Amino acid sequence: MQLKMSKSSDKMTAFEGQDLQTQALREKAMLFCVAIAIPSLILILWEMTTRMGWVDELFLPSLSGIVNEFFAMTRKGYAGTPLLSHVLGSLRRVFTAFTVGTLVGLLLGLLMGYYKYVRAAFYVVTELLRPIPPLAFITLFILWFGIGEVSKVLIILYAGALIVMLNTMAGVQSCPKDKILAAQTLGANDLAIFLYVILPAALPSIFTGMRVALSVDFGILVAAELLAGDLGIGYIIQDASTFFNVEGLFVGILMIGFFGVMSDFLLRIIASRVVHWQG
Amino acid sequence: MSKSPIHPVSSLDRQSELENSPAQLISLDRVSFGYSHKRLVLQDLDLEIKQGEFLTLLGPSGCGKSTILNLIAGFYKPLLGRVTHGGEDIKGPSARRGVVFQSNALFDWMTVEQNVGFGFRFQAVSKHERKKRVETIIALVGLRGNERKYPYQLSGGMRQRVAVARSMVVQPEILLMDEPFAAVDVQTREGLQEELLKLHEQVSGAILFVTHSIEEAVFLSDRIVILDRNLGGIAHDIKIHLPEPRYTAMNRVSDAFNQYRTDLYLKMKAIE
Known part of the structure; x- marks a missing residue:
């Protein structure tokens, strides 16, 4: 009798377990639908407001108008330069600045995290620079490095490097003490501990820093291109604004958003592969 | 080493073997330690650990059990007195003294195999020998089939097995264990204790174990050694005679076991 009862209760739990699983799956599907439905709704509303003439096209162009403008740009280019050149010009600036900035930030961050004296040496300078928006330096950079490519890349590089550096330093310092002690009792010397313990322990922080830096880099890119030059997505935004080409302005804005999202997505995939043990 | 690998000897043989072995491995000689001279944790402590001995430190919280372990590991330096290993002063951590932490301190970015084999990176051991020893010890702690898994894919008990294997595979002369099984459930804990005894039998070397559990201390x-509170030093030093092999479940319920437990319980109560 007792055996029977326990058996049936086992069945119950198994059944409930399955139910919970399908429930969880259903909830996931619902969340996905909401995530897709709301932006779609916004797009439909957008198109409607402009079609119905509720809002002046000068303030908010129609979606179809923006799409048309985009295709027109791909055919004719913008301001005499092919659209692809504008895009590649911007991406090259971000990519160069981000790569070099990450390397510089990584190196400084590792040194600062590991050596107390390096940290002390840089402490006041970094604490002073940290609260200053990098854009505050932009005209200074133009003054120092000219109005060309160098000052643009350098200002982006500086902004990203600072973020990567601070995150790397925090990552190195957050390495659990017992892991370092464990490595020592297994015979590891300082170099081995740095390579096999401290550096991998800091990787999650480093990737977080890189992702933040990349998104900041895109922001600085647009600002730098707004200010000077005749090439890049930022230039399109600035130039289109001057001529009240609101559709062109939107094309520029959406392109920045697109490339920002895509590059972050890429970085996130790389991060989840490299630091797979994190969450 | 005073112990030959794999030997089903009786408890008396084992105790007399330890008794007759003159070889002191670790020695604390009038050791005082504190984070400052005003607040000492240990005062004038003498303690000796013989080769191959399984010694457990018991005592109320804050009596300095972990401090002793950290001094022997070389993580701390004594304010006064000497801590020696084979007659030489301990100057810092060394591969001759393994440590298993309560937190397991595994490297999350390495597989079970890589974690266990980590110590060999710093030893002149051939690749073939290295592989063989890693394989053997992984089998010994019952983790065969999990070689390529990462720590986050393992249960708490399995992680602690990896930590023990990682420290033992390089054959330290003493393994220091600071409440290594405190964070796992009771059943897993008993399994881990039995495996530790089996490993201790096969891998020569002493073990210094710190725990709060009287049962765990008696079984292992x-x-x-029971430490007194308030810098009182060693309150009791008790030898445990239980039938070999020690890891049998009978040893947890025998009269002898219960007697030791009662005796230790009363002694601990008297201190608190």
């Missing part, structure tokens, strides 16, 4: 140890 050749000798138990």
Whole structure:
């Protein structure tokens, strides 16, 4: 009798377990639908407001108008330069600045995290620079490095490097003490501990820093291109604004958003592969 | 080493073997330690650990059990007195003294195999020998089939097995264990204790074990040292005679076991 009862209760739990699983799956599907439905709704509303003439096209162009403008740009280019050149010009600036900035930030961050004296040496300078928006330096950079490519890349590089550096330093310092002690009792010397313990322990922080830096880099890119030059997505935004080409302005804005999202997505995939043990 | 690998000897043989072995492995000689001279944790402590001995430190919280372990590991330096290993002063951590932490301190970015084999990176051991020893010890702690898994894919008990294997595979002369099984459930804990005894039998070397559990201490140890509170030093030094092999479940319920437990319980109560 007792055996029977326990058996049936086992069945119950198994059944409930399955139910919970399908429930969880259903909830996931619902969340996905909401995530897709709301932006779609916004797009439909957008198109409607402009079609119905509720809002002046000068303030908010129609979606179809923006799409048309985009295709027109791909055919004719913008301001005499092919659209692809504008895009590649911007991406090259971000990519160069981000790569070099990450390397510089990584190196400084590792040194600062590991050596107390390096940290002390840089402490006041970094604490002073940290609260200053990098854009505050932009005209200074133009003054120092000219109005060309160098000052643009350098200002982006500086902004990203600072973020990567601070995150790397925090990552190195957050390495659990017992892991370092464990490595020592297994015979590891300082170099081995740095390579096999401290550096991998800091990787999650480093990737977080890189992702933040990349998104900041895109922001600085647009600002730098707004200010000077005749090439890049930022230039399109600035130039289109001057001529009240609101559709062109939107094309520029959406392109920045697109490339920002895509590059972050890429970085996130790389991060989840490299630091797979994190969450 | 005073112990030959794999030997089903009786408890008396084992105790007399330890008794007759003159070889002191670790020695604390009038050791005082504190984070400052005003607040000492240990005062004038003498303690000796013999080769191959399984010694457990028991005592109320804050009596300095972990401090002793950290001094022997070389993580701390004594304010006064000497801590020696084979007659030489301990100057810092060394591969001759393994440590298992309560937190397991595994490297999350390495597989079970890589974690266990980590110590060999710093030893002149051939690749073939290295592989063989890693394989053997992984089998010994019952983790075969999990070689390529990462720590986050393992249960708490399995992680602690990896930590023990990682420290033992390089054959330290003493393994220091600071409440290594405190964070796992009771059943897993008993399994881990039995495996530790089996490993201790096969891998020569002493073990210094720190725990709060009287049962754990009796089940595992050749000798138990109870520390007094308030810098009182060693309150009791008790040898444990239980039938070999020590890891049998009978040893947890025998009269002898219960007697030791009662005796230790009363002694601990008297201190608190």
